[in-house]
Amino acid sequence: SQQGEEDPQALSIQEGENATMNCSYKTSINNLQWYRQNSGRGLVHLILIRSNEREKHSGRLRVTLDTSKKSSSLLITASRAADTASYFCATDLNDYKLSFGAGTTVTVRA
Amino acid sequence: SAVISQKPSRDICQRGTSLTIQCQVDSQVTMMFWYRQQPGQSLTLIATANQGSEATYESGFVIDKFPISRPNLTFSTLTVSNMSPEDSSIYLCSVEDRGYNEQFFGPGTRLTVL
Numbered sequence: 156s157q158q159g160e161e162d163p164q165a166l167s168i169q170e171g172e173n174a175t176m177n178c179s180y181k182t183s184i185n186n187l188q189w190y191r192q193n194s195g196r197g198l199v200h201l202i203l204i205r206s207n208e209r210e211k212h213s214g215r216l217r218v219t220l221d222t223s224k225k226s227s228s229l230l231i232t233a234s235r236a237a238d239t240a241s242y243f244c245a246t247d248l249n250d251y252k253l254s255f256g257a258g259t260t261v262t263v264r265a
Numbered sequence: 266s267a268v269i270s271q272k273p274s275r276d277i278c279q280r281g282t283s284l285t286i287q288c289q290v291d292s293q294v295t296m297m298f299w300y301r302q303q304p305g306q307s308l309t310l311i312a313t314a315n316q317g318s319e320a321t322y323e324s325g326f327v328i329d330k331f332p333i334s335r336p337n338l339t340f341s342t343l344t345v346s347n348m349s350p351e352d353s354s355i356y357l358c359s360v361e362d363r364g365y366n367e368q369f370f371g372p373g374t375r376l377t378v379l
Contacts, residue, residue, distance in 0.1 A: 195302075251298075251366070
């Protein structure tokens with residue numbers, strides 16, 4: 156069963172704006188990973204954040220993790236048309252099996 | 266990160282037939298998994314492909330329907346047996362690479378069952 160829930164389900168922004176999406180989960184985790192999927196293709200790994208970390212950065216991406224609230228957020232700064240995709244969070248309960256959220260569909264308008 | 270390829274990339278099959286999907290990794294990996302993504306949905310774990318032993322299936326998935334082979338540390342196959350239109354999905358393999366817990370996915374196999 157899916158542990159994660161993502162919010163919002165869909166997001167439409169103007170190029171250059173920031174996009175923020177949230178992921179909530181139910182049980183304690185070992186780590187949480189964010190992925191991007193373009194048009195039903197394979198998943199691209201974006202960032203892994205461990206349960207003892209609070210924030211990580213990778214280029215224009217910033218991920219936060221609040222284990223007390225069982226939630227994570229992904230921020231994409233200065234969005235580009237190429238950022239149009241679905242974004243998924245996935246939690247690892249320490250057995251390498253990932254449980255995925257429902258995903259957020261991001262559309263970046265030119 | 267590991268480079269993962271899948272064959273075929275897509276296929277259209279008739280109900281009642283079976284399709285075998287191959288997953289090849291360019292390096293030896295310990296952990297390999299198979300996921301399903303139904304149309305418009307998120308990913309669901311089917312099973313863990315264990316090298317040299319039977320796969321470990323998640324609730325709702327059985328070996329008769331989704332037999333899996335893992336003959337070595339770089340290759341695995343997933344067979345979708347006796348297909349019905351409900352099996353139309355994207356099937357993805359993934360690997361946990363280098364012991365850092367990061368999990369990487371193949372490009373997926375888009376299956377349509379008529």
